[in-house]
Amino acid sequence: xxxxxxxxxxxxxxxxxxxxxxxxxxxxxxxxxxxxxxxxxxxxxxxxxxxxxxxxxxxxxxxxxxxxxxxxxxxxxxxxxxxxxxxxxxxxxxxxxxxxxxxxxxxxxxxxxxxxxxxxxxxxxxxxxxxxxxxxxxxxxxxxxxxxxxxxxxxxxxxxxxxxxxxxxxxxxxxxxxxxxxxxxxxxxxxxxxxxxxxxxxxxxxxxxxxxxxxxxxxxxxxxxxxxxxxxxxxxxxxxxxxxxxxxxxxxxxxxxxxxxxxxxxxxxxxxxx
Amino acid sequence: xxxxxxxxxxxxxxxxxxxxxxxxxxxxxxxxxxxxxxxxxxxxxxxxxxxxxxxxxxxxxxxxxxxxxxxxxxxxxxxxxxxxxxxxxxxxxxxxxxxxxxxxxxxxxxxxxxxxxxxxxxxxxxxxxxxxxxxxxxxxxxxxxxxxxxxxxxxxxxxxxxxxxxxxxxxxxxxxxxxxxxxxxxxxxxxxxxxxxxxxxxxxxxxxxxxxxxxxxxxxxxxxxxxxxxxxxxxxxxxxxxxxxxxxxxxxxxxxxxxxxxxxxxxxxxxxxxxxxxxxxxxxxxxxxxxxxxxxxxxxxxxxxx
Numbered sequence: 084x085x086x087x088x089x090x091x092x093x094x095x096x097x098x099x100x101x102x103x104x105x106x107x108x109x110x111x112x113x114x115x116x117x118x119x120x121x122x123x124x125x126x127x128x129x130x131x132x133x134x135x136x137x138x139x140x141x142x143x144x145x146x147x148x149x150x151x152x153x154x155x156x157x158x159x160x161x162x163x164x165x166x167x168x169x170x171x172x173x174x175x176x177x178x179x180x181x182x183x184x185x186x187x188x189x190x191x192x193x194x195x196x197x198x199x200x201x202x203x204x205x206x207x208x209x210x211x212x213x214x215x216x217x218x219x220x221x222x223x224x225x226x227x228x229x230x231x232x233x234x235x236x237x238x239x240x241x242x243x244x245x246x247x248x249x250x251x252x253x254x255x256x257x258x259x260x261x262x263x264x265x266x267x268x269x270x271x272x273x274x275x276x277x278x279x280x281x282x283x284x285x286x287x288x289x290x291x292x293x294x295x296x297x298x299x300x301x302x303x304x305x306x307x308x309x310x311x312x313x314x315x316x317x318x319x320x321x322x323x324x325x326x327x328x329x330x331x332x333x334x335x336x337x338x339x340x341x342x343x344x345x346x347x348x349x350x351x352x353x354x355x356x357x
Numbered sequence: 358x359x360x361x362x363x364x365x366x367x368x369x370x371x372x373x374x375x376x377x378x379x380x381x382x383x384x385x386x387x388x389x390x391x392x393x394x395x396x397x398x399x400x401x402x403x404x405x406x407x408x409x410x411x412x413x414x415x416x417x418x419x420x421x422x423x424x425x426x427x428x429x430x431x432x433x434x435x436x437x438x439x440x441x442x443x444x445x446x447x448x449x450x451x452x453x454x455x456x457x458x459x460x461x462x463x464x465x466x467x468x469x470x471x472x473x474x475x476x477x478x479x480x481x482x483x484x485x486x487x488x489x490x491x492x493x494x495x496x497x498x499x500x501x502x503x504x505x506x507x508x509x510x511x512x513x514x515x516x517x518x519x520x521x522x523x524x525x526x527x528x529x530x531x532x533x534x535x536x537x538x539x540x541x542x543x544x545x546x547x548x549x550x551x552x553x554x555x556x557x558x559x560x561x562x563x564x565x566x567x568x569x570x571x572x573x574x575x576x577x578x579x580x581x582x583x584x585x586x587x588x589x590x591x592x593x594x595x596x597x598x599x600x601x602x603x604x605x606x607x608x609x610x611x612x613x614x615x616x617x618x619x620x621x622x623x624x625x626x627x628x629x630x631x632x633x634x635x636x637x638x639x640x641x642x643x644x645x646x647x648x649x650x651x652x653x654x655x656x657x658x659x660x661x662x663x
Contacts, residue, residue: 087462088462088463091459091462091463092463095448095451095455095459098451098455099448099450099451102450102451102488103450200446200448200449201442201444201445201446202446202447202448203446204412204440204442204444204446205440205442205446205447205460207407207410207412208407208410208412208435208438208440208442208514209435209460209463209464210431210432210433210435210436210463210464210465211463212431212432347411347412347413348412348413348414350412351407351412351413353373353413
């Protein structure tokens with residue numbers, strides 16, 4: 084296994100994405116929408132405009148949360164508490180939705196894209212080992228999604244601290260659970276999803292089919308991950324660690340099995356079972 | 358001691374489902390030679406190239422490249438091969454330089470000036486920083502060739518390297534192949550264009566329906582498959598035709614302005630000339646017919662189908 088070659092493959096794929104505006108502009112818009120625009124509008128509505136209806140609805144939601152969570156919600160006024168809860172708990176699924184969507188879109192093209200462009204022939208004849216190609220493709224798929232999420236997360240932190248911070252006694256975000264979510268829970272979920280999507284990409288006949296199929300695969304995973312991430316934040320701190328461990332185990336198995344999906348015959352568009 | 362051939366295929370077969378791409382391919386490529394795989398579309402030439410690098414797995418037979426099994430020692434074999442596929446297989450969104458850099462890094466090209474030198478050699482230096490998507494077909498072919506030699510491979514596999522090129526660009530590519538052959542590279546080139554192989558090939562492997570019909574140098578193939586034929590002409594042509602019919606060793610002859618004579622052996626020519634001269638035929642032309650590759654190809658096909 085030559086790591087340098089895997090990184091060369093990843094870097095070249097990333098370079099192609101970087102010069103493909105038609106790919107990254109929609110992705111940036113999506114990340115901006117989820118991490119900046121929607122939270123800003125909602126939090127601004129609660130804190131500055133004191134929209135009673137929204138505050139009441141968020142307040143009702145808070146009532147059904149575990150006592151420990153309710154106790155950790157900061158703020159003296161209903162508006163402050165509602166905005167704090169929204170910033171810390173209700174937007175948690177974003178941290179999963181954005182990277183999974185972006186990374187899946189990249190991974191769906193990983194193998195079938197090479198085949199459609201005819202460049203699979205070049206890779207198939209190259210000295211790169213199949214594991215190196217697989218790893219390179221995974222790295223190139225993970226980085227855009229995860230990087231966008233980290234940048235979005237940083238901007239989100241800034242936004243919520245600026246908007247909500249003054250009403251809850253200063254800068255409060257990210258909380259410990261968010262760090263856990265971002266660096267322990269989200270990465271294995273991305274890896275797990277990509278192990279499926281790369282497998283799909285190596286088997287389908289066209290990039291369009293890969294996108295469709297990867298959507299079918301990742302949607303339930305996104306819902307599961309989103310639900311679990313919220314749960315991790317709502318529950319005890321230990322739940323987050325446990326969830327992360329389970330996700331890492333699942334990702335490990337998925338990645339190991341996915342490695343066999345990438346082979347030279349598939350890069351050439353030849354059915355290896357024929 | 359005989360030198361290990363660069364490529365050796367023995368009884369190789371490969372099918373895709375019910376479609377048999379290679380049914381029985383055997384060939385040997387000696388070091389420093391140009392071998393042309395000649396055959397119609399669908400003969401299995403591309404599959405043969407893919408089998409040589411280990412990109413495809415044979416279902417039957419053995420393959421040795423540099424004396425190694427490309428399936429077991431893929432990295433070692435492939436890093437010593439340069440491949441130009443039938444389609445250039447370039448990354449259109451990247452620049453020419455990026456494409457070359459990618460290949461140089463994947464193949465571990467040791468020469469730091471390899472990119473500049475290859476671009477210079479193939480006349481694409483000025484276009485290196487442009488996106489490949491904007492290149493002409495000829496430029497793409499040149500870039501693909503430059504990419505294939507970056508790491509100074511010992512074996513070059515060229516699959517229809519002039520496909521889709523205009524005659525001028527195709528000629529330039531063939532000249533470049535000539536240059537590579539002169540530098541001692543072993544070259545395996547697939548083509549269905551008979552004229553393209555003319556003058557380049559040290560060895561021709563004629564393929565049809567996934568099998569090697571015959572292999573050898575153009576001279577060997579001529580000797581084996583081309584009937585000994587001479588063109589004879591004389592001032593007194595009618596007498597020539599009359600005497601030829603009665604001469605020994607004549608298999609057939611055609612009157613075609615001159616006499617096109619098929620003999621049982623070219624060794625008969627001196628005796629035939631002497632006999633004709635003695636019979637007062639005033640010969641003006643005695644010329645053995647050397648077949649071009651196209652004629653040879655059809656001669657092999659004809660014998661193969663008998």
